Amino acid sequence: MSEDKPVADKPEAEPAEAAETAASSSPPPPSHDGSVRTTETTATKEERSHLELSAEPKPDEPKRNGGAHGAAAAHTHDAHGHDHGLAHTMPIPLLFGVLVALLVLTIATVAVTSIDLGAQGNLIVAMAIATVKAALVCTFFMHLLWDKKFNLVLFLTSVLFLILFLSMTTADRGENQHAIDEYRALQLGVK
Amino acid sequence: MAEPSTETQAAAKAAAPPPAHVHGHDDHGHGHEAHDPIHAANPHLAHHFDTPQQQFDAGKLGIWLFLLTEVLFFAGLFCAYTVYRAMHPEVFVYAHYFLDTKLGALNTCVLLISSLTAAWAVRNAQLAEKKALMLNIVITIACAFTFMCVKYVEYSHKFHDGLLPGKAFQPKEQIWELKSFRDKHPEAAEYAEKLAKLDEKKTEPAAPGAAPGGAAAGMAEPAEAEKMERPTEEELEPLLAAGLVGPRSLDPSAHISRPRMAHVFFGIYFFMTGLHGFHVLIGIGIWVWMLLKAAKGHFGPNYFGPVDFTALYWHLVDLIWIYLFPLLYLIH
Numbered sequence: 001m002s003e004d005k006p007v008a009d010k011p012e013a014e015p016a017e018a019a020e021t022a023a024s025s026s027p028p029p030p031s032h033d034g035s036v037r038t039t040e041t042t043a044t045k046e047e048r049s050h051l052e053l054s055a056e057p058k059p060d061e062p063k064r065n066g067g068a069h070g071a072a073a074a075h076t077h078d079a080h081g082h083d084h085g086l087a088h089t090m091p092i093p094l095l096f097g098v099l100v101a102l103l104v105l106t107i108a109t110v111a112v113t114s115i116d117l118g119a120q121g122n123l124i125v126a127m128a129i130a131t132v133k134a135a136l137v138c139t140f141f142m143h144l145l146w147d148k149k150f151n152l153v154l155f156l157t158s159v160l161f162l163i164l165f166l167s168m169t170t171a172d173r174g175e176n177q178h179a180i181d182e183y184r185a186l187q188l189g190v191k
Numbered sequence: 192m193a194e195p196s197t198e199t200q201a202a203a204k205a206a207a208p209p210p211a212h213v214h215g216h217d218d219h220g221h222g223h224e225a226h227d228p229i230h231a232a233n234p235h236l237a238h239h240f241d242t243p244q245q246q247f248d249a250g251k252l253g254i255w256l257f258l259l260t261e262v263l264f265f266a267g268l269f270c271a272y273t274v275y276r277a278m279h280p281e282v283f284v285y286a287h288y289f290l291d292t293k294l295g296a297l298n299t300c301v302l303l304i305s306s307l308t309a310a311w312a313v314r315n316a317q318l319a320e321k322k323a324l325m326l327n328i329v330i331t332i333a334c335a336f337t338f339m340c341v342k343y344v345e346y347s348h349k350f351h352d353g354l355l356p357g358k359a360f361q362p363k364e365q366i367w368e369l370k371s372f373r374d375k376h377p378e379a380a381e382y383a384e385k386l387a388k389l390d391e392k393k394t395e396p397a398a399p400g401a402a403p404g405g406a407a408a409g410m411a412e413p414a415e416a417e418k419m420e421r422p423t424e425e426e427l428e429p430l431l432a433a434g435l436v437g438p439r440s441l442d443p444s445a446h447i448s449r450p451r452m453a454h455v456f457f458g459i460y461f462f463m464t465g466l467h468g469f470h471v472l473i474g475i476g477i478w479v480w481m482l483l484k485a486a487k488g489h490f491g492p493n494y495f496g497p498v499d500f501t502a503l504y505w506h507l508v509d510l511i512w513i514y515l516f517p518l519l520y521l522i523h
Contacts, residue, residue: 098307123523169270
């Protein structure tokens with residue numbers, strides 16, 4: 001992805017583009033302060049790579065001012081929890097919402113052990129709750145909802161191989177258990 | 192773990208029409224960065240990357256590849272767990288009474304909270320909120336230490352009670368002495384206590400000096416042990432109902448009060464939680480590193496990759512615990 005690419009290939013970044021022009025008129029900023037100031041232009045880049053992935057609307061784009069007040073602009077912008085910089089920024093309410101959901105599910109999974117759901121029932125429920133929790137962590141805490149799809153595919157690949165590994169071994173064990181039992185019975189019989 | 196450095200692509204734009212020498216900067220290494228406005232404005236942008244975005248994306252791909260290997264790494268242990276549980280469900284039912292669900296649940300909550308602060312720290316880094324970033328990293332580290340302290344308490348109890356893998360498995364407390372078991376299956380506890388005397392009789396001729404707990408293996412019993420009175424399957428009904436006796440532990444040489452090969456559960460338990468705990472320790476180290484970088488004010492909108500990647504690793508550690516907790520502590 002060449003960064004020198006002209007802005008023409010950004011379909012929906014007009015407001016950000018304006019900010020960019022504003023920023024580009026200022027000289028290259030020095031050091032740390034500079035990095036903050038450059039926020040606006042960065043956002044446009046980010047915009048481009050995440051437009052398809054972002055589940056959130058970006059109504060506050062025009063709020064951003066170009067130029068020297070970058071830091072301040074960045075703060076107001078991100079208070080709304082929208083795309084920013086090189087990647088999506090998690091809004092604080094969403095962070096806490098996910099935590100609350102995870103804690104509630106933890107309590108639920110402990111509580112459900114006192115209910116008898118049959119030999120495999122409890123295990124299935126516990127694993128289902130754990131999977132919902134894992135999905136919450138992946139989707140929000142790990143930013144997969146806004147991340148490049150390729151990273152999601154990578155992660156799901158590992159899950160796929162985990163499932164293959166477990167299911168094949170389990171199937172193998174199930175098919176050969178009778179042989180194991182016979183062998184054991186034979187051993188004990190000899191004694 | 193990839194450690195990209197990055198800071199800005201803004202400056203990239205700042206010099207709107209990039210001069211020709213920008214494209215050639217890689218060839219010259221660090222020495223010529225002064226001539227490159229992107230690198231000049233981004234002290235943390237490594238010379239082999241063109242822009243902070245490129246550096247960030249490359250680092251992110253790297254950490255996800257690493258996490259993929261981590262999932263497969265733990266997959267082996269989850270596989271061992273699955274196979275062993277399928278073969279010997281009674282061992283898991285028996286052994287889980289020795290685990291403290293409250294401590295496990297506490298650790299789950301501690302890790303979840305640390306996951307929140309980790310995700311929040313990424314936000315802080317993106318917004319260059321230095322103080323909040325440092326605070327969130329410190330809370331994350333504090334949670335990690337809390338987790339390890341609780342683990343220490345759990346491990347030391349198990350060491351003390353002889354709940355160890357292999358031949359070291361010499362439980363000081365019998366299942367019927369455990370409050371968690373008595374509360375749930377009072378009748379089965381009585382039965383187990385009564386029937387355990389059979390185990391003692393079986394064990395004594397084999398190893399006269401052995402403690403009442405008996406040796407770990409129940410396989411090599413002398414012939415006379417088998418002549419002894421064995422409870423019938425109906426008599427064992429309460430134990431079967433409690434899940435303490437499984438179909439494969441009903442062979443004549445098995446101990447009744449303790450499933451055969453219960454020690455394997457503790458092998459799996461220590462290996463899984465130990466490897467997970469090791470990851471937590473490594474995580475603490477990396478968070479301390481991030482804290483030092485944060486203190487130096489390295490992070491901002493164009494350079495927060497390291498915090499993001501550390502947080503991703505941290506979330507994976509949390510993810511694994513999310514599965515370990517019900518699998519080890521919440522066996523029904």
